Amino acid sequence: MKKFINHVDTLLDESLRGFAKAHADLVEVSFNPRFVRRRAVTPGKVALISGGGAGHEPLHTGFVGKGMLDAACPGQIFTSPTPDQMLAAAGAVAGDQGVLFIVKNYAGDVMNFEMAAEMLDCPTRTVLVQDDIALPKEHDIGRRGVAGTTIVEKIVGAAAEEGRSLDDLKALGDRVAENTASIGVALSGCHVPALGGPTFELPPDKIEFGVGIHGEHGREITEFASATEIVKRMAEAIDEELQPKRGDRVLLHVNGLGATTLMELYLVYEVAHEFWCQEGVEITRSLVGNYTTALDMAGCSITLTRLDDEMIRLWDAPVHTAALRWGC
Amino acid sequence: MKKFINHVDTLLDESLRGFAKAHADLVEVSFNPRFVRRRAVTPGKVALISGGGAGHEPLHTGFVGKGMLDAACPGQIFTSPTPDQMLAAAGAVAGDQGVLFIVKNYAGDVMNFEMAAEMLDCPTRTVLVQDDIALPKEHDIGRRGVAGTTIVEKIVGAAAEEGRSLDDLKALGDRVAENTASIGVALSGCHVPALGGPTFELPPDKIEFGVGIHGEHGREITEFASATEIVKRMAEAIDEELQPKRGDRVLLHVNGLGATTLMELYLVYEVAHEFWCQEGVEITRSLVGNYTTALDMAGCSITLTRLDDEMIRLWDAPVHTAALRWGC
Structure with a gap:
């Protein structure tokens, strides 16, 4: 299958470089470790951070900006990002109000976002998105997070922009995810x-x-x-x-x-x-x-x-x- | 090749029905003959109308609305729309200021938009988009109109919204197309x-x-x-x-x-x-x-x-x- 790529190992970074330039008014991209952040972070708000394997674009990098995510951490294609990415992203965009992680329910993502939450010294909460009903509710690894993530990120992002508290946002995120x-x-x-x-x-x-x-x-x-x-x-x-x-x-x-x-x-x-x-x-x-x-x-x-x-x-x-x- | 369709003959109309419902705040769709129009037409402006074969979405139907097209006439897949569609669209959205057609340079489209222009009793002008440089400039049917059409429709659409005259818009459209x-x-x-x-x-x-x-x-x-x-x-x-x-x-x-x-x-x-x-x-x-x-x-x-x-x-x-x- 032909693709517009130079090398499998450089695809993600070359693509992120183009993304950063095409949306330079809106985002900044860091490469080591990798994260996309809002250029203008609204002061005093809870930071909303998501992420996951690449290959699902525009999710999540395309949702970084005013009224949605403060940062997104892209892993390699279909591969979880690592905790250092979430830590660096939080360092760049989070303040005293803490961090809300929005995480799709995949073992690697869950584990890595949990590790980041433990290592951060600001308050954190996590909304787990598991909207894919293909698997039964009682499936042992739970249900996968898919396209419903966009809806969660949009609604919670707007609430964060209004200055709502971390607990408020966590409750709202769970309510959207459950519905x-x-x-x-x-x-x-x-x-x-x-x-x-x-x-x-x-x-x-x-x-x-x-x-x-x-x-x-x-x-x-x-x-x-x-x-x-x-x-x-x-x-x-x-x-x-x-x-x-x-x-x-x-x-x-x-x-x-x-x-x-x-x-x-x-x-x-x-x-x-x-x-x-x-x-x-x-x-x-x-x-x-x-x-x-x-x-x-x-x-x-x-x-x-x-x-x-x-x-x-x-x-x-x-x-x-x-x-x-x-x-x- | 599998597709989400019911029947080849009904695909376009079923798709347009969904489009009309998903964007009901923005557009109305007529089916006989087929055209998509802005719900709220700004009074006293030149009407911008485009169209062409379906299969290039979002072009042109996705560009109908404030600051861009007043109407778009979709033909069947890769097939020119017919003059009755442009006439009906013009009847719905055009006033005294006349109609500017934006037409991609394909023989069928050019012929059918020309026929419509001749049959309309309001002033009309046409901007021909021929941005595809794959063929030489002196090619006997000219060059094809492709993705540059979006740029022409956006810039001319904004100028039309400001109440500019038909001749002004024609000159602007030609300038954008030439560049x-x-x-x-x-x-x-x-x-x-x-x-x-x-x-x-x-x-x-x-x-x-x-x-x-x-x-x-x-x-x-x-x-x-x-x-x-x-x-x-x-x-x-x-x-x-x-x-x-x-x-x-x-x-x-x-x-x-x-x-x-x-x-x-x-x-x-x-x-x-x-x-x-x-x-x-x-x-x-x-x-x-x-x-x-x-x-x-x-x-x-x-x-x-x-x-x-x-x-x-x-x-x-x-x-x-x-x-x-x-x-x-």
């Missing part, structure tokens, strides 16, 4: 540059239902079908989990995994929208596009977040990052 | 749903240098190489055409063709940035991401626009569309 459910479908595997070939192969008539954002196995390999059938099945899985009631207000996020066209993503949105409209659920906010990718995987995920007044207000609050921007 | 040059590279073909297979096949060690946004043949099929080598060749081609001088201010737009990751696009940006920095050219504005796609083609294009004070001011002016948003 968020996602499921993904792959039509193809993705190509990790270091591997050369695809992470997995699917026959022409099969899809991976419940795929993870690194190409992890989901619920099952099942028959390819019409978009309406696939999306209905995705929506039913989310609906069963979250059980939104008639009149509930929700945010519907259709996320592309990398190689799926915007035409298809809007079609997926249309089918999912119809599904919940027929249930009397009110889709009051939407996000359609590539936000949590899995390199060049063909596929998409659907995320639903049950909203309350506060969450809606915070979703609408101004944000200025490379990947999400409004009101600024 | 804009693009070149694309494909690492793979794209998959048109109606065809099933890829538009073209490239061996594992070849790339298509100068590819068009429908997979048209470019300058040559050449050896796959490092990102730095490929990007330098692209930058040299643009540089030779546009001949920016030391101290010139430019906008650098790296555009993904569909299936290329953001990591790679930022790496491409980095290499291109270095190239022009070394020439003493000042990159004062940037845009990196998927804006003019070719369905799921792996590849990217580089666009350079030579800017003046007015163009910079208009680029920075507020815009609120599905795909480009700032200051609102």
Whole structure:
């Protein structure tokens, strides 16, 4: 699989250098250890720091800026960042109010963010995002964190910008995470540059239902079908989990995994929208596009977040990052 | 190639229905004939209308809104829209000040927009975008319009919002178009749903240098190489055409063709940035991401626009569309 790269070992840094220059008004990038920070940190606020393996861009580096993250620590592709990155990022952006880590539930990420939290001498809390309902709730490593992370980071980021306390933000983050459910479908595997070939192969008539954002196995390999059938099945899985009631207000996020066209993503949105409209659920906010990718995987995920007044207000609050921007 | 579709014949309308719902605050979609219009048209301004075959999203439908297009007319995938669409769109959004059409230089688009212009009884002008330098200037059908179209639509859109006259906007659009040059590279073909297979096949060690946004043949099929080598060749081609001088201010737009990751696009940006920095050219504005796609083609294009004070001011002016948003 051809890619625009020079060398597997330099890809991440060369890409981050371009990112830093393209968004020089917004971010600064440190390389040793690696982190992306907001150029202008609002004084006196809790610092919001996230991170994880690269390959999911714009998550998380594209969400650094006003009203969202103060810093993001990228690991190598599909590889957890290390505690020295979180420590350096905290050193650069955190003040007396402490640090809230937003962490997707993968063993390496959890362990490394925990180590950083223990080593920091300011107050810290962690919101663990585990929105991927492909695995059962009682799965021994828990559920994976996927596209719902964007929703958590946006809403908590807006609250942090208002100067809310660390405990407040932790409670809010948990509330958003608990009210968020996602499921993904792959039509193809993705190509990790270091591997050369695809992470997995699917026959022409099969899809991976419940795929993870690194190409992890989901619920099952099942028959390819019409978009309406696939999306209905995705929506039913989310609906069963979250059980939104008639009149509930929700945010519907259709996320592309990398190689799926915007035409298809809007079609997926249309089918999912119809599904919940027929249930009397009110889709009051939407996000359609590539936000949590899995390199060049063909596929998409659907995320639903049950909203309350506060969450809606915070979703609408101004944000200025490379990947999400409004009101600024 | 698997896609999220129900039927080739309904894909466009189902996708547009989702688009209309996801951006209901911003746009309205008409289906017979098809066009996307701004919900809130600023009174007394020239109407900006563009369009072209679908499959390049977010271009043009994602650029409808405040500070950019008043309407966009999507044809079927890679197929020109028909004059009745432009007439209906103009009927919906145009007033006494007339209509400026922004048209990519493809025979079908040019013919159909010309027919619409002849049939309209308000003043019309047309800006023809032909920024793709893959073909020689004296090519008998002229050069193709590609990713530079976004730049033209943004800058002219901001000027229209200020209430400038039709002749002014036409002159400005021509100036932006003349100062804009693009070149694309494909690492793979794209998959048109109606065809099933890829538009073209490239061996594992070849790339298509100068590819068009429908997979048209470019300058040559050449050896796959490092990102730095490929990007330098692209930058040299643009540089030779546009001949920016030391101290010139430019906008650098790296555009993904569909299936290329953001990591790679930022790496491409980095290499291109270095190239022009070394020439003493000042990159004062940037845009990196998927804006003019070719369905799921792996590849990217580089666009350079030579800017003046007015163009910079208009680029920075507020815009609120599905795909480009700032200051609102």
